[in-house]
Amino acid sequence: MCDVEKTVTDKAQNADALAPEPIKKVRKRELKKEEIISSAASCFMERGYHATSIDDVARRLGSTKGRIYHYYASKTDLFFDVHRVGMTYLFDALRPALSTKGDGATVLRVMLMAHAQAMLEYHTFENVVAQGVQLHRFEATTPDQRETLRELISSRDTFEKHFKEAIAAGIKDGTLRKVDVSVTAKVLLGGLQWSIFWYRPRDNDTAATRKRLAGKMVDPLMEGVVATRA
Amino acid sequence: MCDVEKTVTDKAQNADALAPEPIKKVRKRELKKEEIISSAASCFMERGYHATSIDDVARRLGSTKGRIYHYYASKTDLFFDVHRVGMTYLFDALRPALSTKGDGATVLRVMLMAHAQAMLEYHTFENVVAQGVQLHRFEATTPDQRETLRELISSRDTFEKHFKEAIAAGIKDGTLRKVDVSVTAKVLLGGLQWSIFWYRPRDNDTAATRKRLAGKMVDPLMEGVVATRA
DNA sequence: AAAAAAACATACTACTTAGTAGGTTTTTTA
DNA sequence: TAAAAAACCTACTAAGTAGTATGTTTTTTT
Numbered sequence: 001m002c003d004v005e006k007t008v009t010d011k012a013q014n015a016d017a018l019a020p021e022p023i024k025k026v027r028k029r030e031l032k033k034e035e036i037i038s039s040a041a042s043c044f045m046e047r048g049y050h051a052t053s054i055d056d057v058a059r060r061l062g063s064t065k066g067r068i069y070h071y072y073a074s075k076t077d078l079f080f081d082v083h084r085v086g087m088t089y090l091f092d093a094l095r096p097a098l099s100t101k102g103d104g105a106t107v108l109r110v111m112l113m114a115h116a117q118a119m120l121e122y123h124t125f126e127n128v129v130a131q132g133v134q135l136h137r138f139e140a141t142t143p144d145q146r147e148t149l150r151e152l153i154s155s156r157d158t159f160e161k162h163f164k165e166a167i168a169a170g171i172k173d174g175t176l177r178k179v180d181v182s183v184t185a186k187v188l189l190g191g192l193q194w195s196i197f198w199y200r201p202r203d204n205d206t207a208a209t210r211k212r213l214a215g216k217m218v219d220p221l222m223e224g225v226v227a228t229r230a
Numbered sequence: 231m232c233d234v235e236k237t238v239t240d241k242a243q244n245a246d247a248l249a250p251e252p253i254k255k256v257r258k259r260e261l262k263k264e265e266i267i268s269s270a271a272s273c274f275m276e277r278g279y280h281a282t283s284i285d286d287v288a289r290r291l292g293s294t295k296g297r298i299y300h301y302y303a304s305k306t307d308l309f310f311d312v313h314r315v316g317m318t319y320l321f322d323a324l325r326p327a328l329s330t331k332g333d334g335a336t337v338l339r340v341m342l343m344a345h346a347q348a349m350l351e352y353h354t355f356e357n358v359v360a361q362g363v364q365l366h367r368f369e370a371t372t373p374d375q376r377e378t379l380r381e382l383i384s385s386r387d388t389f390e391k392h393f394k395e396a397i398a399a400g401i402k403d404g405t406l407r408k409v410d411v412s413v414t415a416k417v418l419l420g421g422l423q424w425s426i427f428w429y430r431p432r433d434n435d436t437a438a439t440r441k442r443l444a445g446k447m448v449d450p451l452m453e454g455v456v457a458t459r460a
Numbered sequence: 461a462a463a464a465a466a467a468c469a470t471a472c473t474a475c476t477t478a479g480t481a482g483g484t485t486t487t488t489t490a
Numbered sequence: 491t492a493a494a495a496a497a498c499c500t501a502c503t504a505a506g507t508a509g510t511a512t513g514t515t516t517t518t519t520t
Contacts, residue, residue: 029496032497048278048280048364048365050280050281053477053478054478054479055476055477063498064498064499064500065479065499066497066499066500067499069478069480070496074478074479075477075478075479105456105457108455127364130427133427170455175456175457176456176457177453177456179446179450180449183446183450184446186428187421187424187447187450188421188450188455190421190422190425190427191421191424191451192417192420193424194416194419194420194421194423195416197363197420213413216409217413219409219410220407220413220414220417220418220451220454221450221451221454222455222456223407223456224407224454224456225335225338225397225400225406225414225418225451225452225454226405226406226452226453227335227405227406227407283506283507283508284508285507285508293468294470295508295509296467296468299508299509299510300466300468303509304508304509305509
């Protein structure tokens with residue numbers, strides 16, 4: 001990520017006539033990195049970050065270590081990129097939900113549904129993101145890595161903040177019960193995110209089946225399990 | 231665990247006059263093992279199973295590897311014992327709740343409260359238990375280890391089953407909504423168990439503070455977040 | 461008190477693995 | 491088309507780690 005952006009900046013500063021060329025080049029490099037990221041995500045999910053060797057990732061790519069170290073300086077940097085992509089998926093899924101029109105309860109429901117579906121669809125990456133939470137005390141050696149780690153943590157905080165705000169808004173407009181905002185946000189998100197432990201996609205899984213499952217997950221969180229005594 | 235039980239059995243077969251003696255001896259050995267288990271749990275929680283070396287565990291004990299390998303044949307066996315203790319804590323906490331008198335909703339609430347409090351109190355061990363879920367494809371080499379792994383997985387399934395049954399009973403007696411039993415069980419438990427990622431005990435934490443926090447966690451799960459439109 | 465066993469510590473081995481150095485092939489640029 | 495850069499591969503190093511073999515001290519048994 002950092003390399004890519006720097007390359008773009010440098011070329012932009014030169015401001016040559018050839019604008020599309022370097023972009024195309026950068027995009028090509030990005031695609032190559034995405035292959036590596038994808039393989040790494042699968043390996044990290046299956047065996048865990050520490051149990052996965054760079055050789056494992058390379059083997060899955062059908063190549064050798066050399067290819068990976070051509071694009072990434074360290075295993076840590078590769079993990080960070082997997083994590084970053086995972087968070088990007090979550091934010092991309094949440095964004096439309098955030099601009100939903102309606103009362104607090106409606107907005108929160110749409111947000112939870114979007115998040116649940118994203119967790120299922122990108123469960124490989126989100127599994128790795130969860131590992132990143134545990135690897136809080138990461139062996140981030142270089143200043144660059146420490147900065148990246150800070151960004152990742154900040155990114156997760158921002159994500160959670162959206163849900164806290166939605167819950168607070170719902171309480172304010174009276175469409176949500178007066179729950180503890182912070183704890184409830186963690187519990188709701190936890191309920192959905194725990195799916196990384198039990199959800200494994202089936203061959204016949206589609207967006208529709210994931211949406212149905214997401215509905216079954218979100219329903220008890222929104223409505224509760226207690227029957228309303230009318 | 232296996233060693234201990236076998237020792238007991240052997241002595242019992244001898245059926246000597248001295249019954250209390252070997253029991254005392256076994257208990258002493260158990261206490262020593264518990265020290266190791268406790269250190270291992272802390273290390274596994276902080277850095278993760280794979281990132282933790284046996285030397286790390288020994289260092290925390292103020293000893294060397296020799297001590298650990300005197301009691302455990304392998305790192306895997308040590309992990310299994312930590313996991314087993316973690317599950318024991320959960321079952322011990324849940325047992326009284328299971329025999330609660332009352333309708334389905336009441337029983338489920340008591341169960342969730344008990345589980346939430348146990349998750350908070352033994353969060354170190356439960357963190358390791360969660361790692362065990364991920365390490366599903368464990369490098370269980372010996373037949374003995376494979377058997378133990380099977381038991382651990384079975385143990386987790388049994389635990390979840392109790393909640394599924396409670397939910398089903400609540401639906402049957404009309405005190406719970408007609409939710410998807412299986413998915414709801416996973417979501418509710420996930421909401422509580424996700425606390426391993428965010429809960430860290432404070433110095434002034436007591437059983438009372440944990441109970442209050444557990445209440446804030448269980449409330450939105452039982453009652454939902456949506457305000458009832460009377 | 462002598463013998464036996466338990467509870468360790470020390471020092472070592474065999475193996476894995478992150479990262480590197482340098483070479484080779486392919487692609488791009490000039 | 492020649493040169494330069496990008497995209498790899500191969501072979502290696504240094505460091506860490508699970509597990510073992512053996513010795514030593516402490517405790518328990520007889």
